[in-house]
Amino acid sequence: MAHIDILIRRLRSDTHIDAEDAAAIARLPVHVRDVPAQTSIVRTGERPNACCLLVKGFACRAKITDMGKRQILSFHVAGDIPDLQSLFLRSMDHDLVSISPATLAFIAHSDVLKLVDERPSVAHALWRETLIDAAIFREWIVNLGARDAPARMGHLFAELYHRMAAVGLVQGNEFEFSVTQAELAEALGISAVHANRIIQRFRSEGVLDVRRNHVALLDFPTVQAISGFDPAYLHQLTRRGAPE
Amino acid sequence: MAHIDILIRRLRSDTHIDAEDAAAIARLPVHVRDVPAQTSIVRTGERPNACCLLVKGFACRAKITDMGKRQILSFHVAGDIPDLQSLFLRSMDHDLVSISPATLAFIAHSDVLKLVDERPSVAHALWRETLIDAAIFREWIVNLGARDAPARMGHLFAELYHRMAAVGLVQGNEFEFSVTQAELAEALGISAVHANRIIQRFRSEGVLDVRRNHVALLDFPTVQAISGFDPAYLHQLTRRGAPE
DNA sequence: CGATTTGTTGACTAATATCAAACTGTGTGG
DNA sequence: CCACACAGTTTGATATTAGTCAACAAATCG
Numbered sequence: 001m002a003h004i005d006i007l008i009r010r011l012r013s014d015t016h017i018d019a020e021d022a023a024a025i026a027r028l029p030v031h032v033r034d035v036p037a038q039t040s041i042v043r044t045g046e047r048p049n050a051c052c053l054l055v056k057g058f059a060c061r062a063k064i065t066d067m068g069k070r071q072i073l074s075f076h077v078a079g080d081i082p083d084l085q086s087l088f089l090r091s092m093d094h095d096l097v098s099i100s101p102a103t104l105a106f107i108a109h110s111d112v113l114k115l116v117d118e119r120p121s122v123a124h125a126l127w128r129e130t131l132i133d134a135a136i137f138r139e140w141i142v143n144l145g146a147r148d149a150p151a152r153m154g155h156l157f158a159e160l161y162h163r164m165a166a167v168g169l170v171q172g173n174e175f176e177f178s179v180t181q182a183e184l185a186e187a188l189g190i191s192a193v194h195a196n197r198i199i200q201r202f203r204s205e206g207v208l209d210v211r212r213n214h215v216a217l218l219d220f221p222t223v224q225a226i227s228g229f230d231p232a233y234l235h236q237l238t239r240r241g242a243p244e
Numbered sequence: 245m246a247h248i249d250i251l252i253r254r255l256r257s258d259t260h261i262d263a264e265d266a267a268a269i270a271r272l273p274v275h276v277r278d279v280p281a282q283t284s285i286v287r288t289g290e291r292p293n294a295c296c297l298l299v300k301g302f303a304c305r306a307k308i309t310d311m312g313k314r315q316i317l318s319f320h321v322a323g324d325i326p327d328l329q330s331l332f333l334r335s336m337d338h339d340l341v342s343i344s345p346a347t348l349a350f351i352a353h354s355d356v357l358k359l360v361d362e363r364p365s366v367a368h369a370l371w372r373e374t375l376i377d378a379a380i381f382r383e384w385i386v387n388l389g390a391r392d393a394p395a396r397m398g399h400l401f402a403e404l405y406h407r408m409a410a411v412g413l414v415q416g417n418e419f420e421f422s423v424t425q426a427e428l429a430e431a432l433g434i435s436a437v438h439a440n441r442i443i444q445r446f447r448s449e450g451v452l453d454v455r456r457n458h459v460a461l462l463d464f465p466t467v468q469a470i471s472g473f474d475p476a477y478l479h480q481l482t483r484r485g486a487p488e
Numbered sequence: 489c490g491a492t493t494t495g496t497t498g499a500c501t502a503a504t505a506t507c508a509a510a511c512t513g514t515g516t517g518g
Numbered sequence: 519c520c521a522c523a524c525a526g527t528t529t530g531a532t533a534t535t536a537g538t539c540a541a542c543a544a545a546t547c548g
Contacts (some may be wrong), residue, residue, distance in 0.1 A: 120361050200528080
């Protein structure tokens with residue numbers, strides 16, 4: 001499987017592209033690179049001239065405050081282009097960092113721009129991807145502003161479950177995901193100690209089992225109930241291909 | 245001044261459009277409507293067939309959680325198109341509500357789509373607008389997740405100052421802005437009582453004076469310092485037209 | 489001008505942070 | 519293969535921030 005196929009699979013999960021579009025995307029030249037965990041891929045203030053497709057592994061976007069605190073903005077899985085916005089926002093306003101060993105496929109901005117100007121349907125599809133990215137940020141704002149810590153954590157894993165299912169990375173109620181409790185805390189806006197206590201409670205209650213490299217949604221209905229999770233904001237096309 | 249001119253002014257503050265693009269935008273047919281404060285303009289789940297340009301007044305986007313709590317996602321000022329994402333995300337994942345009497349100019353999706361497919365530069369400009377929208381959400385995540393309540397409030401008003409300055413709506417260090425303390429609390433993810441106490445402290449310290457319809461940034465350097473505000477994430481073109 | 493919304497205050501409570509120490513697992517070099 | 523180093527996790531005690539409730543005051547509106 002070519003590296004870029006994961007992108008086409010991903011796009012098909014939430015947008016409409018036809019065979020010709022897919023073929024045009026598949027023709028995009030890519031530059032593949034493997035990185036270890038904890039590698040900064042793009043940094044705040046840089047002006048990348050390529051977008052980064054995550055082919056394998058996990059990454060996150062994060063901002064550092066003036067007080068030196070890091071806030072993780074989003075987690076990314078295979079098929080995501082976490083810095084697609086750099087196509088029109090020249091300078092990065094945050095960092096992109098791997099949180100596991102990862103395979104990246106870089107696609108030059110110039111090639112993407114040529115493609116979107118030639119094929120409006122691809123432009124619409126990629127624009128839509130960036131809009132879904134924003135929709136996920138909106139839901140994350142709700143999470144941080146309006147839900148307590150256990151609900152936030154439940155919500156995060158319910159979302160990841162859906163997003164990973166879209167690219168075929170879940171088995172039953174479980175999926176591989178590499179994250180430390182400290183990283184989780186940075187995403188949820190809580191302390192690492194508090195994150196640990198919530199994880200333990202979920203584990204003992206048989207709701208959710210979060211490990212260093214693996215997540216099991218032991219009781220999805222409960223996770224959904226305590227977190228108020230509703231996948232509508234992901235704007236995915238349903239299995240049945242229902243209209244969006 | 246035609247209603248749509250505020251949009252052109254706004255676009256020029258953070259994107260590059262030429263005279264022909266501006267003329268093409270100015271030719272977009274609009275349907276103008278005045279609404280009182282606290283009016284729901286578009287609701288969650290709806291599938292609007294037009295975008296809404298805010299010509300005058302203020303609005304916010306908000307989500308209601310399953311617990312009935314409302315989280316305000318963003319505030320909007322004249323020149324914003326708060327639901328531009330509906331162009332490609334058919335169903336709304338949040339509400340758009342006026343927070344003051346407001347004038348709205350609705351632009352049919354079909355007209356916008358025709359324009360963006362005919363003029364790539366306009367497509368790029370509008371796409372860029374939605375990306376800046378997302379960049380603001382990212383910063384708001386940092387605010388809610390990594391800063392304490394006073395910093396959040398300072399940050400909100402520092403941002404509004406910049407955004408309103410871009411469309412010429414500030415006088416000195418002051419600007420008109422209509423918001424109740426309860427709404428502020430819903431945006432900041434704190435209780436109304438706590439919001440009130442912070443406002444009073446800022447007022448007594450001569451840092452920031454937030455009133456029902458008016459905001460004065462009495463001491464901008466201090467606001468900036470306590471909130472860690474850095475306008476880079478707004479991706480505005482500087483006054484001097486410096487490159488972005 | 490009365491009615492309603494918005495803002496203000498105090499007392500009390502709950503959620504979460506901080507700190508510090510100890511423990512566990514995993515990989516590395518001797 | 520062991521021992522050590524290190525990163526990650528777990529625990530308890532204590533501190534702080536912010537929430538809730540309830541009453542009242544002040545603005546605002548029809």
